[in-house]
Amino acid sequence: MTSLTVDGVSLEYPIYDAEKSFRKTLFRTAVGGTIRRNKDNGNRVSVYALDNVSIALKKGDRLGLVGPNGAGKTTLLKVMAGIYTPDCGRVVAEGKLSTLLGAIIGMDDADNAYRNIYASCRFLGMSNKEIEERIASIEEFCELGEYLSMPLRTYSTGMLARLSFAIATSIDPEILLMDEGIGAGDARFAHKAKARIENFLSKAQIIVLASHSNDLIRELCNRAALMQGGRIVEVGPVEDILAMHERNCQA
């Protein structure tokens, strides 16, 4: 049974840019006392990205995450995906999981798309046989034709979006986590992507979508959660949550 449970998750981002150098850390330990006190005072900059977030999703749930910039939407998606390990609380995902969190495909943009697709699919844990079976559907779905033999660096953002979407959905995920949905794809592709998501949803799986597009959330989601300052403020029907979010934005 597919499910995704986030239970009391908190996550603090340490910010190191201000003190990234080895020299300063040496300095800190060398001077001991005073600086240790500073450390206790919180001189070390950190950001509470998630603050005691809990949510349980079951088969058929399509959750839209809404909230202002920096509310913790992407961080929550990354915690759900297992990319970030939370400081406390736990995430249990039952089902094959796939993510669309950015257009990073196969790690080498000087190489052609086919070999990058191969590397990505391998990364997602597919066997050679599975990759062969899916390559045709990826080719057909992304409609990139001859471009698939060209290096990825020659691709436009939209083309990359097409390709990452095609790869991420090719493994027939049971849980799909998306940040800003289909990104830079054009209208024709957006239509196609929606059709694929709907088909995917007809198998009653789980989707979590973080987006600033209310229309996209209305179209794809059946529940929504409003996030603010690293917390889930409210979970409920899409229209109620969107209305609440809009009121917050105007206030």
Add this chain to the structure above:
Amino acid sequence: MTTYFNVFFRDVAAGAQRWPLWTYLAWRDIRMRYVRTVFGPFWLTLSTGVFILAFGFIYSALFRQDPATYLPFLTGGFLPWVLFSTIVTESCTAFTADKGVILSWQFPYSILVYRLVCRNIIVFGHNFAILLVVYAIYGLPLSLNMIWMFFGLILLAVNGLWIGLLFGTLCTRFRDIQPLVASVLQITMFVTPIFWSPEMLSGRRAVVVDVNIVHHMISIIREPILGRPPPLTSLGIVCAFTAVGLVTAALFYGRFRRRIPFWL
């Protein structure tokens, strides 16, 4: 502490299982490095080969050595040195170089280190052609003791694994370590008997050789290449060093693995 070991072993074991992925990536790295060149990966062999021949001919005269013994000695030591030093250098960017993947997928990061070690062993394989050329030039026989070389290579690869995980993590957090490692390696190249044989250094200075772990690591590969069994002392020292390194890396990597995405 057991949790740290668990995190480490789970990551390393899960990473090993994904060998089709990292061997593929390793080969692709080599291919991509020489994309659009005519000689492809043979540039590796070519440039190393030219260096060894040129250096060998000049220095055999400077050190008043017979080129027929000096060149095999130089090749036998220089190839493992290139392998070792490149693994260490590249370990520093093991994680930072693939920031994108670490921030978009969940996977055992050890995959990136396995790929790095594998890539360098493939390079070593290419470079081995130089040794065969040197052997052919001087008409030297190939000995059965050469098989011991693989044992040394395996030990070096295991060291590569812990060095990659440890330095990869450290350098992600402290960006100063990478240039530090680069300069330490440069000095190491000159204090390690690669261009000169350990016998040339007598008296108290010989300590520099005896305590040099890199010397022992190279010895257990060079000696078999030259047709002699690996020296037992070197073998023992390298095994002990490997064990200590693995434990250190296990504790460190196990403790800080979850921090890596934030440090990137």
